[in-house]
Amino acid sequence: MKRTVFWGALAVTAMTAGAAAADTLSEVKNRGELNCGVNPGLVGFAAPDANGNWAGFDVDLCKAVAAAVLGDPGKVKYVPLTGQTRFTGLSSGEVDLLARNSTWSFSRDTDLKLDFAGVNYYDGQGFMVRKDLGVTSTKELDGATICIQTGTTTELNLADYFKANGMEYQPVNIDSNAEGEQQYMAGACDAYTTDISGLAATRAAFADPENHVILPEVISKEPLAPAVRHGDNNWGDIVRWTLNALIAAEEYGITSKNIEELAKSSENPEVQRILGVTDDLGAMIGLDKEWAKRAIQASGNYGEIFAANVGEQTPIGLARGLNAQWTQGGLLYAQPFR
Amino acid sequence: MSNPNHGPDAYLREEMLPEMPPPPRETGMVKWLHENLFSGPVNAGLTVLGLLIVWFLFDHFYPWFAHSVWNASSLPECRKIIAETWGEGAGGACFAVIRERWNQYIYGFYPPGLYWRPTLVFGLLFVALAPILFSISRNIRRIVLLTAAIVTVLSLVALNTPPIWLGVAVAIFAVALLVAERRQMWLLGFSAFYPLLGVWLIWGGSFWWIIMILAGMGFGSLAFIIAGRLSPLLAGSSAIVVTLLVWVFLSGDAAKDAENLYSLAIARVDSEAIGGFLLAITIGVAGITMSLPLGIVLALARRSDMFLVSSLAVIFIEFIRGVPLITLLFVAQLLLNYFLPPGTSFDIVLRVIIMVTLFAAAYMAEVIRGGLAALPTGQYEAADALGLDYWKAQRLIVLPQALKISIPGIVSTFIGMFKDTTLVAFVGLYEPLKNISDAVRANIEWKGIYWEPFIFVGAIFFIICFSMSRYSMYLERRLQRDNR
The missing domain is CATH 3.40.190.10 (Periplasmic binding protein-like II)
Known part of the structure; x- marks a missing residue:
């Protein structure tokens, strides 16, 4: 109980001081590195291997965002945050993005002043x-x-x-x-x-x-969602649409293997927009034309990321279930790229 | 045989009885057992109970240890080997996890190619400590230095150290061994330089930074000498001001320019990469070396007659002692970010070291205050009677005695502090006990492993803490003057 009060107090401090970093995008670009808050160790979602390289379902989202913003999925600094410090770590500016299997809930969205960018895993x-x-x-x-x-x-x-x-x-x-x-x-x-x-x-x-x-x-219902700070809507948009790009890529059959080919030959206007062949969607969020293409290239589309980290071929062996595309009876439904 | 002075004897012993061995109850093993273990029905019962408990524990854990597996690449493989060797259902330890991941328990996520750097720093620690900890006995100093030199050089060879650095290490150890024989006080110069060297080797970057920091100190001491001709009071303050000015305004640019002219840089390593025992020992050594002087100053301040000085010391000590260490660590990780201007990143390991040092210093101050209070007033009065000023009295009369009295308490604080370094787990640093183990378990190969890492990490902690404790007992014996 006391702990809760303590964190509550910290969160209030966060609210008053939180807007310190207003423009996360330019800050990340200047720093040349994305600070991504991750779980210190959760099988399949985030874990460093014997050489200290991070891998996992949440980690791949960090990589995708880094690829979209900085052009290099490797330019991520992983900041392990515990269950107690994760939200304060985000609001204090320790991390730019919290991809740490956190449930999207009312009070976290409102009272803790977080913005959830969309669900990347439906758990329960x-x-x-x-x-x-x-x-x-x-x-x-x-x-x-x-x-x-x-x-x-x-x-x-x-x-x-x-x-x-x-x-x-x-x-x-x-x-x-x-x-x-x-x-x-x-x-x-x-x-x-x-x-x-x-x-x-x-x-x-x-x-x-x-x-x-x-x-x-x-x-x-445990919709696990990446979170950013309240108040920097453009940065929130970048994370939201990066996630959407990964989900849409699966829906339209864009994979890390065929992406170059599709960028040249696809006739599907939605695919062309996502990959930056026509229209400059990137400019609307302060990025270049090929941001989504790089995000998908980082570790593949949503389906590939799922299969590589937690899917049925891995020892964890999770079925897609709720996390299938809406066309497959799941809940994944990326808003249109237009 | 008769007695010439007396009449005939009523009884005269004609022969001596041969010496008999003492009765079996009063000798050897039996006596010891009787006196120590079975001196009465209650004690006999307790002894039996104790033996039963020991047997129970042994019986319980021995098979687990005996069935240890050291060669496997995952927990399921371990289980398979145990089942194959000792039959289905046998339990066994899977120490293969230590064999596979020992490097992370020792170095965290430090780049494997650079493991030699922290290893060298650790080896040189003994050179730096030798003139301080082992100044009394040349023999012990020789043994410590020689062991450190041999172990370090062998480890460096095993870790593929670049030949140049291997040469540097051998040279430093050789010189240290020679100097320690005759002029050990010269080694104190190395001890003073060691922190900078250690920081540079662990974190990397340009050596020009170290040179510029030293240059700042050089300018400071120059100012001390020049201003000292005018007034002794001016000397100290101007030295500090000049040093700080040089550090703040000149060192950074000068180091950058010098680096551009001639590079002296080694690969940089981020604080996030530092973990395991490297992190625990870095925080521990830094905290220990800084908290002792800080604690002495605080203890003296608390006993000072000057109202402001003593009340500030009291406030600091009572505040720090009244707050749990975890709270201070959270402040270091999270709250400091609100106070610092946005965009500044202040190294998390440094923040944690500062907090741990302050925490330990507050406890240290109270331990030393206990030593100061235990000193008879006569000693203070004697120092005054000799005409010594405050600092001389403290340095020559009071502190040597007070610190000697406080040794057990000081070492207890050190040991406690070293073990407290595991609390940095709560701010997401990879200390060996919890977070490294959790990270290892988060890989599917080792998920489900539990006791083995605890045992390994606990054993290393025990070795270090037990050595500290033995050293303090040795020191107490050496300083025994039997004058009280």
């Missing part, structure tokens, strides 16, 4: 239990002990869900995903709850994944 909270517990639905978890990470929206969702269903639970507070796994494996809790993507990755790393099930219910 779920539960994992041992198979021999015999539980097949979250409705049967009345009275269960549940491992829950503090300071996250999942903690609040859990309370809401159990209250709404008139059930009781015993929380076992944990600090990190690794600790949660350990507690769960040691039998300190009956169920482990976090975002479904996290549960899938955790289960994949168990010695005996077949003995654990992820319950079918998804109890919350």
Whole structure:
């Protein structure tokens, strides 16, 4: 509780002083480097490898934005931010862009003075239990002990869900995903709850994944979205449309492999606009003609990024589900480039 | 045999009994066991209980250690090897993660080709410390320096150090070994230069910066000498003013120009790349060396008769001691950005070092104040009676005794501070205990590994802290004067 008050106070300070950096775009250009806030380590989303090179689903968004703005996906400084410091880190100007699996919620959008640039991953909270517990639905978890990470929206969702269903639970507070796994494996809790993507990755790393099930219910909406500071709308537009370009690229079949060819030969006017062949959309957001082309070249379109980091071919093995294109029954729907 | 002075004896011992060994209960192992472990029913019960606990722990953890796997490239592979070797269901440690990722635990994300730089800095640390920590015994100094030299040079060779730098390292160690034999005080010059050298080697950049910083100090001491002819009070202040002026207005441009004329630069390394024990030891050493003098000054200030000085010291000490270190670190990471003009980036490691130093200094001040208070008033009066001024009295009479009394407390603060460096995890720096481990776990190969990194990191922390503790005991013995 005290912590919340402390962060609240910091956030208020952020509001009053926040508009310090008004023009993020020129600042980033002058610096020649994009400061991107990422998770210090989340399987599939952001993690440094043995040589310190960052990779992951969120990291690829940082690269795309850097490629669009600076022309080089490598010009990113990754600033690892913890769950507690992420929003203050953004509003204090420590980072230009927060791509750190953060849920887009009302109070964060308004009270914390963030601007979310669009959802890059639709997640939802779920539960994992041992198979021999015999539980097949979250409705049967009345009275269960549940491992829950503090300071996250999942903690609040859990309370809401159990209250709404008139059930009781015993929380076992944990600090990190690794600790949660350990507690769960040691039998300190009956169920482990976090975002479904996290549960899938955790289960994949168990010695005996077949003995654990992820319950079918998804109890919350967790639209994970990259965020920027309130008040610099042009910078927000750049991030939003970079993300849109990645999503639209998948929809129109632009991949990192065929992009050069399409730029020359595509007859589709939307593709031509995205790739800067006709119309100069880039000028409207202070960038050059080929900004979106470079963003897509950085690590491919949305589908390629998904497949490379968390998709079914990776050990994490997430299905596209909600994160499929709207034409495929998913929720991804890029606004038109016009 | 009869006694010539007396009459016939009632009883006279004719022969000596042979010496008997002491009864078995009063000797050797049995006596020790009896006295220490089984002296009564309660103690015997406690001993048995203790043995049971030890056995339980051993029984519990030994198989896990015994089934350690050191050669694997991922956790599933580890599990497979354990299952194949010791049968299905056997548990075992997977220390392969340490073997695969040891470099990140030691150096963080420092460029692998440049690992020799921090290694050299670490080796030279012992040269810099030798005249300070091992000034009493030439023998110990010799052993420490020789060990440091051999280990460092071998490591440098293993890390593919460029030949020039290998030569420099060998030369420095050779000279240090020779100088330490006869004129060890000369090594203090190296100790004074070491911080600059260390910063330059770890962060890289142009050596001209170091030269310009030294030049600023040179101008400062020149001003000290010139102004000192006029008034001693003017000397100190003008030295500081001149040094600062040179640093602020001249050093930057001069260093840039000099760099353009003749480059003395080595590859720059960002603070973000510094992690693992490199980060912990950098923060620890910097914090320790700066917090001790700062703590002494604060302790003296707090006991000062001057109202303003002492109240400022009290406010500082009580404020810092009243605030958790984590809060100070958050301030360093986040709040400072609001106060600094936009666009200035103030190195995060430097910010953290400053905060940790201030934190440790406040505790240090109280520890030393305890030492000062323990000194009999007679010592202060004796110093006054000798006609010494304040600084001379402190330097020659008071502080040597007060610091000696405070050694255990000072070293405790050092150890506590070194362990506190792991708290920088909360500001997103890659310290070895939490964030490096989390980063390693965030790769799918090692996801699910938990205890092994803790054990490895804990062992290294133990070695360092235990050495500090042993050193302080050695120092206490050496300084024992038995005069109280």
